[in-house]
Amino acid sequence: MTSSLLFLALCLVACGSAHAQCSNTSPCPFKGGDDFITPEETSSVDGKLDMTLTVDVSDVTVEWLTLTRRTYNGGWPSPTLRVRAGDRVNVLLKNELGENQAEGEPNTFRHPNTTNLHVHGLHISPREPQDDVLIQRKLTSLYPIFTLDCCYPILQVNPGGEYQYHYELNELQPAGTYWYHAHHHGATYFQVASGLAGLLIVEDEENSMPDELAAISCPKHCDKEVPMLLGKMLFYGQDFFSFPAIQDQIGDIFLLDDIVTDENITLLDWLERHDATQYLTNGQYVPKISMQPGEIRRFRLVNVGPTDMLEIYLEEPKRGNA
Ligand SMILES: *[C@@H]1O[C@H](CO)[C@@H](O)[C@H](O)[C@H]1NC(C)=O
Ligand SMILES: *[C@@H]1O[C@H](CO)[C@@H](O)[C@H](O)[C@H]1NC(C)=O
Numbered sequence: 001m002t003s004s005l006l007f008l009a010l011c012l013v014a015c016g017s018a019h020a021q022c023s024n025t026s027p028c029p030f031k032g033g034d035d036f037i038t039p040e041e042t043s044s045v046d047g048k049l050d051m052t053l054t055v056d057v058s059d060v061t062v063e064w065l066t067l068t069r070r071t072y073n074g075g076w077p078s079p080t081l082r083v084r085a086g087d088r089v090n091v092l093l094k095n096e097l098g099e100n101q102a103e104g105e106p107n108t109f110r111h112p113n114t115t116n117l118h119v120h121g122l123h124i125s126p127r128e129p130q131d132d133v134l135i136q137r138k139l140t141s142l143y144p145i146f147t148l149d150c151c152y153p154i155l156q157v158n159p160g161g162e163y164q165y166h167y168e169l170n171e172l173q174p175a176g177t178y179w180y181h182a183h184h185h186g187a188t189y190f191q192v193a194s195g196l197a198g199l200l201i202v203e204d205e206e207n208s209m210p211d212e213l214a215a216i217s218c219p220k221h222c223d224k225e226v227p228m229l230l231g232k233m234l235f236y237g238q239d240f241f242s243f244p245a246i247q248d249q250i251g252d253i254f255l256l257d258d259i260v261t262d263e264n265i266t267l268l269d270w271l272e273r274h275d276a277t278q279y280l281t282n283g284q285y286v287p288k289i290s291m292q293p294g295e296i297r298r299f300r301l302v303n304v305g306p307t308d309m310l311e312i313y314l315e316e317p318k319r320g321n322a
């Protein structure tokens with residue numbers, strides 16, 4: 001009796017997580033199969049969405065691996081924004097990171113703690129207070145004689161600062177599965193790889209959907225939607241663009257080469273030896289979704305790379321397997 005109680009008590013602590021025995025100092029190969037996590041969602045109401053995205057560092061966990069990354073609103077996965085054609089979308093972007101320390105040269109990896117916001121898929125103005133991140137690039141390609149920093153400084157939200165974006169979606173805005181991400185020149189790759197990217201869904205109008213689609217879509221059947229943010233956030237192989245290579249260049253201090261594992265190598269070495277370059281789904285390694293036979297769901301996939309192409313295919317189901 002006592003021993004079974006003791007077992008139960010130990011189990012409450014240790015058996016709750018399948019990865020309990022592994023940690024940063026005692027790594028083991030990733031297993032996959034955790035229950036799928038849906039990112040938090042925030043939806044527009046009566047044609048309006050007001051929300052805050054706060055950028056700071058936070059600890060994120062993949063199975064047993066804990067990383068310190070720049071994130072939105074306290075961790076992975078970033079929240080999903082759900083809007084509709086004609087909406088007013090007001091995003092307050094707050095930068096709670098600390099000072100950058102070094103200024104760095106233009107057109108190099110720099111400013112790990114400066115950010116801004118860019119959206120994909122919205123037909124909105126390229127000027128403040130909407131999405132101005134492409135203005136400078138356009139000028140540069142038109143007039144290559146100008147260096148990137150010469151003319152129109154695009155909006156940047158410095159450490160401790162904030163900016164209120166107001167996106168005005170028009171009535172013809174196509175529905176779709178889009179995304180948002182940080183886009184400060186010099187820090188874009190680093191911050192998106194770090195996790196500063198999220199889903200932006202423009203919902204279909206109900207009367208514009210065929211019944212079959214409406215039956216697996218918001219607003220009536222949100223539970224049938226499966227939003228997936230696919231990103232190469234673990235990228236610890238030997239590569240010019242690997243995450244630690246960019247951390248070195250941009251001067252990030254949250255490194256894995258000062259953590260020593262029980263094999264007496266650094267955690268970074270361990271990850272590189274195990275070729276930890278996996279794509280994550282909503283910040284998880286190969287999570288599991290269970291569906292009933294014949295059930296239909298609407299998967300919404302976004303590749304937040306940051307540089308990789310994805311070839312996505314369905315595997316033939318295994319016959320005779322439940
Ligand atoms: C960036 O912000 C983090 C979190 O506040 C801070 O620890 C770090 O020193 C800041 N500067 C750099 C260069 O990372
Ligand atoms: C661990 O590795 C370091 C550096 O490679 C070495 O100096 C040390 O002797 C090793 N310790 C053990 C217990 O093997």
Ligand SMILES: [Cu+2]
Pocket residue numbers: 118120181
């Ligand atoms: Cu982009």
